[in-house]
Amino acid sequence: MKLNNLKDLMIHELKDIYNAEHQITKALPKMMKATSSDKLKKAFEDHLNVTDKQIERLEKVFDMLGEKAKGEKCKAMEGIIKEAESMMSEKAEDSVMDAALIASAQRVEHYEIAAYGTICTYAKQLGLNDVLNLLHKTLEEEKKTDEMLTKIAESSINIKAER
Numbered sequence: 001m002k003l004n005n006l007k008d009l010m011i012h013e014l015k016d017i018y019n020a021e022h023q024i025t026k027a028l029p030k031m032m033k034a035t036s037s038d039k040l041k042k043a044f045e046d047h048l049n050v051t052d053k054q055i056e057r058l059e060k061v062f063d064m065l066g067e068k069a070k071g072e073k074c075k076a077m078e079g080i081i082k083e084a085e086s087m088m089s090e091k092a093e094d095s096v097m098d099a100a101l102i103a104s105a106q107r108v109e110h111y112e113i114a115a116y117g118t119i120c121t122y123a124k125q126l127g128l129n130d131v132l133n134l135l136h137k138t139l140e141e142e143k144k145t146d147e148m149l150t151k152i153a154e155s156s157i158n159i160k161a162e163r
Contacts, residue, residue: 010122011067017115018058019071024051024108027081035101036094039152044105047145054138061131080107095160102153109146116142 003009028048035041062069084104092100116139123132 006122007065007126010119010126011065012072013115013119013122014058014061014065014067015070015072016074017112017119018055018062018069020074020077020112020115021051021055021058022071023074023077023081025055027084027108030088031084031101031105034088035098037098037152037157040098040101040157043145043148043152047105050141050145054141057134057138061134064131064134065128076111077108080104080111083107093161095157095163098157099153099161102149102157106146106149109142109149112142113139113146 003012025048028044028051032041032044032048035044059069084101084107087100087104088097090097090100116135120132120135120139123129123135
């Protein structure tokens with residue numbers, strides 16, 4: 001696909017994040033199995049449910065733009081997830097593994113925050129307010145997840161891993 005204008009670029013970015021979200025739905029169950037923390041397991045489970053809703057929201061955005069909901073392989077997310085899988089294969093104390101899982105999850109969140117932030121900027125520039133509103137909701141969810149992971153890390157996981 002040739003990128004002729006900002007809308008083309010936005011659609012390209014939407015396809016990237018659509019694929020990334022699908023990759024995340026496959027990675028989160030593995031992360032849920034790898035954690036020893038009930039609080040972290042619940043956070044991953046909750047985010048899996050949110051991710052499913054975000055995928056539905058993206059499908060609605062594609063429809064609003066007259067595009068087929070189709071992803072393009074997100075190599076960045078693939079790399080972030082491979083790194084997380086590599087970490088999960090390490091031998092580690094439970095609390096240290098949990099700290100590593102939070103770090104991996106936050107890498108995912110930061111990528112998503114960057115992607116959705118950029119796409120929201122494009123939608124705003126293009127005057128696509130309905131699209132912007134849907135994507136901004138997802139952006140806020142990603143920020144909230146990142147903050148929640150930080151709280152879990154700072155209030156318990158990192159303290160246990162320090163010992």
